[in-house]
Amino acid sequence: MIQRLIATSRNTLLAPLLDNNPITLQVLGLCSALAVTSSLRPAIFMSVAVISVLVFANVTVSLLRHVIPQSIRLIIEVTLIASAVIVVDEVLKAFVPDVAAILSVFVGLIITNCIVLARVESFAMHHGVWASLLDALGNGLGYAWILLLVGAIRELLGAGSLLGQEILPLAESGGWFEPNQLMLLTPSAFFLLALLVWTIRSLRPVQRSQSDQIRSDNPPSGAAP
Amino acid sequence: MTERESVARTLGVAAIVAVFCSLMVSLAVLWLRPIQLAYLSIERNRAVLEASGLIEPATELTEQQIVDRFLGLDTRIVDLDSGTFSDAVSTTSFDFRAAINDPDLTRPIQDELDIANLGRRPVYLPAYLLRNGSTIEQIVLPIYGQGMWATIHGFISLRADFATVEGVAFYEHGETPGIGDRFLNPEWLAQWRGQPAYDENERVAFRIGADGGRPAGIDAITGATVTTSAIEDLVRYWLGDDGFGPFLAYMRREAPQ
Numbered sequence: 001m002i003q004r005l006i007a008t009s010r011n012t013l014l015a016p017l018l019d020n021n022p023i024t025l026q027v028l029g030l031c032s033a034l035a036v037t038s039s040l041r042p043a044i045f046m047s048v049a050v051i052s053v054l055v056f057a058n059v060t061v062s063l064l065r066h067v068i069p070q071s072i073r074l075i076i077e078v079t080l081i082a083s084a085v086i087v088v089d090e091v092l093k094a095f096v097p098d099v100a101a102i103l104s105v106f107v108g109l110i111i112t113n114c115i116v117l118a119r120v121e122s123f124a125m126h127h128g129v130w131a132s133l134l135d136a137l138g139n140g141l142g143y144a145w146i147l148l149l150v151g152a153i154r155e156l157l158g159a160g161s162l163l164g165q166e167i168l169p170l171a172e173s174g175g176w177f178e179p180n181q182l183m184l185l186t187p188s189a190f191f192l193l194a195l196l197v198w199t200i201r202s203l204r205p206v207q208r209s210q211s212d213q214i215r216s217d218n219p220p221s222g223a224a225p
Numbered sequence: 226m227t228e229r230e231s232v233a234r235t236l237g238v239a240a241i242v243a244v245f246c247s248l249m250v251s252l253a254v255l256w257l258r259p260i261q262l263a264y265l266s267i268e269r270n271r272a273v274l275e276a277s278g279l280i281e282p283a284t285e286l287t288e289q290q291i292v293d294r295f296l297g298l299d300t301r302i303v304d305l306d307s308g309t310f311s312d313a314v315s316t317t318s319f320d321f322r323a324a325i326n327d328p329d330l331t332r333p334i335q336d337e338l339d340i341a342n343l344g345r346r347p348v349y350l351p352a353y354l355l356r357n358g359s360t361i362e363q364i365v366l367p368i369y370g371q372g373m374w375a376t377i378h379g380f381i382s383l384r385a386d387f388a389t390v391e392g393v394a395f396y397e398h399g400e401t402p403g404i405g406d407r408f409l410n411p412e413w414l415a416q417w418r419g420q421p422a423y424d425e426n427e428r429v430a431f432r433i434g435a436d437g438g439r440p441a442g443i444d445a446i447t448g449a450t451v452t453t454s455a456i457e458d459l460v461r462y463w464l465g466d467d468g469f470g471p472f473l474a475y476m477r478r479e480a481p482q
């Protein structure tokens with residue numbers, strides 16, 4: 001019994017990291033993943049912001065799940081999410097104003113981040129507080145590691161640094177590394193995300209969508225595999 | 226209809242959630258606002274120094290370094306109604322936010338003069354003098370006006386002729402990231418240097434973008450016409466007769482030390 005409970009809890013927490021990742025499998029939350037990953041620091045704070053909002057929303061909605069009338073369910077959920085986002089935005093503006101300036105509207109846009117509403121609607125409305133907390137953490141971390149990875153790669157290749165510290169010696173100051181300006185522009189985030197999705201789906205064929213499988217089962221003659 | 230879906234219950238839950246959320250947001254703002262304002266006042270000082278070229282944009286400086294350099298400037302209060310310096314307000318207790326918002330310290334602007342969409346204009350504003358001994362080298366003046374989404378705040382610095390722009394810096398705005406906020410690009414701002422503020426007939430000559438055969442001294446920003454013209458308008462307002470115009474004319478005539 002207890003072991004079953006632990007196994008479910010672990011699954012709730014860990015599944016969203018890779019097997020059911022909100023970005024790479026469900027392809028949600030891309031707007032912010034593209035916009036705030038030009039370097040690592042904003043990606044870190046964006047991740048923390050999304051995790052905080054997710055945890056708050058999932059826990060409060062789960063607590064209220066037997067009380068909320070169906071007819072105003074969505075309004076209540078969005079009100080709770082929006083309030084949490086405003087508080088997080090104000091906290092960022094007070095304590096890390098430089099990051100808040102970079103993140104700008106993208107913090108406010110967490111309100112419309114489908115990951116948050118999806119977790120609240122599909123999970124917290126039907127599960128207990130503990131499970132909802134784990135679900136929020138799992139999905140938050142699943143979102144975060146992708147953001148941090150993309151942010152780290154873009155900053156490293158685009159500016160030769162991580163968190164503003166020079167890692168690859170720049171050619172302009174006598175080193176060998178020629179930064180790739182494209183990495184600092186939004187399209188590079190698209191390319192990196194696509195590569196990630198490709199890698200993950202090659203390693204885990206279960207994640208391929210049906211149309212992918214049909215295509216790879218019957219490759220058109222002459223096409224590269 | 227089940228009890229859970231009854232009208233009374235629905236209204237009750239909605240009310241409780243609304244009150245809870247507004248309390249949460251209000252308390253957070255009450256707690257955080259002073260911290261944010263303290264940062265903003267440092268940013269304002271920093272913008273004064275950047276406009277005058279005393280510090281390069283994006284130099285890393287501690288708050289103490291910024292305040293120290295800022296205190297090296299000679300701060301005076303300008304009475305915009307009389308167009309002269311005023312000693313009616315103390316420079317140390319001067320509160321910029323109050324000065325531009327307080328109904329007692331501001332007066333309405335006539336509609337046809339209100340090109341920066343301000344509604345009301347303060348009577349007292351600060352001016353920062355950069356001195357070398359007794360001669361004034363630059364004067365830094367606050368400028369602000371309605372942008373696309375929110376008020377754009379900044380400072381403009383004029384040379385000792387009180388008719389030529391030396392530099393500009395902005396410290397608060399709500400323009401769209403990636404679209405409107407490109408006006409913060411240092412290369413774009415560098416074009417302001419040496420632009421005429423007034424022509425030889427003392428009329429406001431500041432312009433952004435080319436127009437009818439007149440080449441652009443400062444390029445307009447493609448795709449951000451709303452923001453660029455808002456900035457042109459707010460600069461023209463503050464240089465104009467309702468803004469610092471009379472005061473700067475007085476400075477050109479008298480240049481009191």
Ligand SMILES: Cc1cc2nc3c(=O)[nH]c(=O)nc-3n(C[C@H](O)[C@H](O)[C@H](O)COP(=O)(O)O)c2cc1C
Pocket residue numbers: 373400401404405406446447448449450451452453
């Ligand atoms: C969501 C959105 C945000 C925008 N934000 C700005 C802005 O902050 N500043 C601006 O000047 N134009 C902004 N625009 C574009 C303006 O509506 C307008 O198209 C533009 O200023 C015209 O510039 P142009 O004459 O160079 O084409 C925005 C447009 C959209 C759809």
